[in-house]
Every structure is written in structure tokens, then in C-alpha cells.
Amino acid sequence: MSTAPNQPENLQSDVKPADPSPDQPASESPVQPEEEEEEGECGFCLFMKGGxxxxxxxxxxxxxxxxxxxxxxxxxxxxxxxxxxxxxxxxHSDYYAPILMAEKHAEEQAVIELEKEKQDSAANDNQPEAPSQSNQK
Structure with missing residues (x-):
């Protein structure tokens, strides 16, 4: 959706005036300790907190x-x-749609994998053990 990609640009434009210059040491940064912690957060966390x-x-x-x-x-x-x-x-599905769609896809994939495992297990249970024993002789 167009909302999520545009939001980081807006956040960046709001943050730039407070950012230290590249020459300025990090210790002189005006960033508060709580903001410092958020700065190192993963993109997923920042996205989740943006909605x-x-x-x-x-x-x-x-x-x-x-x-x-x-x-x-x-x-x-x-x-x-x-x-x-x-x-x-x-x-708030308008904002969180990408996460909700990824979750739905992951659930569908998990169901497919479980079904495949069941089929594989059933196929292995139905195979006679004689061929594997004869290979050992």
C-alpha cells in the first residue's frame, strides 16, 4: 500500500533537523535514551509502532x-x-494489511506442509518392509 512506504519519508523529514552532523560524536547527540533505543529497532517493530x-x-x-x-x-x-x-x-487492517497478508500466507503454507507430512507418513506406513530387509542381506 502507498501509506507505509510514504510514512518513513515523513518521519525522516521530521527527524533530520535533530540528527547530529556526521562529524559530531554520538555522545553529543540530542537524542533521549528512549529514542536511542528505538533508533536501533528493526523495521518490523518500527512499522508496528507506526500504526x-x-x-x-x-x-x-x-x-x-x-x-x-x-x-x-x-x-x-x-x-x-x-x-x-x-x-x-x-x-486497523488498512495499515497492517502487509503483515496480515504475510501471516495468512504463512498459515496457508503451514497447512500445506502438514498435509504433505501426513501424506508422506501414510505412504511410509503403507510400504512393505520386505524390500529394505532384502537389501540388507
């Missing part, structure tokens, strides 16, 4: 980090916030 689900995504990120730090089951611990994030993304 209407920023707060829900941040809650989800925090849940995932806490689960990893405490070595807890991430799926179990974060299932409710994950469901809220998905619901939010669905309600």
Missing part, C-alpha cells in the same frame, strides 16, 4: 521480553495480549 496498535504492540513486546527473561512459556504467558494485538491489527 494504531502501537500501545498494544509495546505491551506484547514487553510480555515477550519478560517471558524470555524469566524463561517462561511465551505462548502461554502472552496468549491474551497476542489475541488483543491480532484483534487491533484486524481493526
Amino acid at each position: 494504531g496498535c502501537k500501545d498494544t504492540f509495546v505491551d506484547w513486546e514487553n510480555c515477550v521480553k519478560e517471558a524470555e527473561d524469566k524463561k517462561e512459556d511465551l505462548v502461554e504467558k502472552c496468549s491474551q495480549i497476542t489475541a488483543r494485538l491480532k484483534q487491533c491489527m484486524d481493526s
Whole structure:
């Protein structure tokens, strides 16, 4: 969609006046510590935070980090916030369409792989073991 590609340009134009010059050391940068952390974030995270689900995504990120730090089951611990994030993304599907489409494609591929594994397993179960035994003699 045209909204997502244009947004980073708008953000960049807003950020440029605050950016230090290439000669200026990073320690003299006027960037706040929280902004510094966001600056190094992945494109996916920046995209997710650019839409209407920023707060829900941040809650989800925090849940995932806490689960990893405490070595807890991430799926179990974060299932409710994950469901809220998905619901939010669905309600803002105009912005989150690329992610939602990729998720749908991944789900379809997973179903195809599972079906293939079932067929392969069924085919292996139906093959007689005699040929493999005769090859061993």
C-alpha cells in the first residue's frame, strides 16, 4: 500500500533537523535514551509502532521480553495480549494489511506442509518392509 512506504519519508523529514552532523560524536547527540533505543529497532517493530496498535504492540513486546527473561512459556504467558494485538491489527487492517497478508500466507503454507507430512507418513506406513530387509542381506 502507498501509506507505509510514504510514512518513513515523513518521519525522516521530521527527524533530520535533530540528527547530529556526521562529524559530531554520538555522545553529543540530542537524542533521549528512549529514542536511542528505538533508533536501533528493526523495521518490523518500527512499522508496528507506526500504526494504531502501537500501545498494544509495546505491551506484547514487553510480555515477550519478560517471558524470555524469566524463561517462561511465551505462548502461554502472552496468549491474551497476542489475541488483543491480532484483534487491533484486524481493526486497523488498512495499515497492517502487509503483515496480515504475510501471516495468512504463512498459515496457508503451514497447512500445506502438514498435509504433505501426513501424506508422506501414510505412504511410509503403507510400504512393505520386505524390500529394505532384502537389501540388507
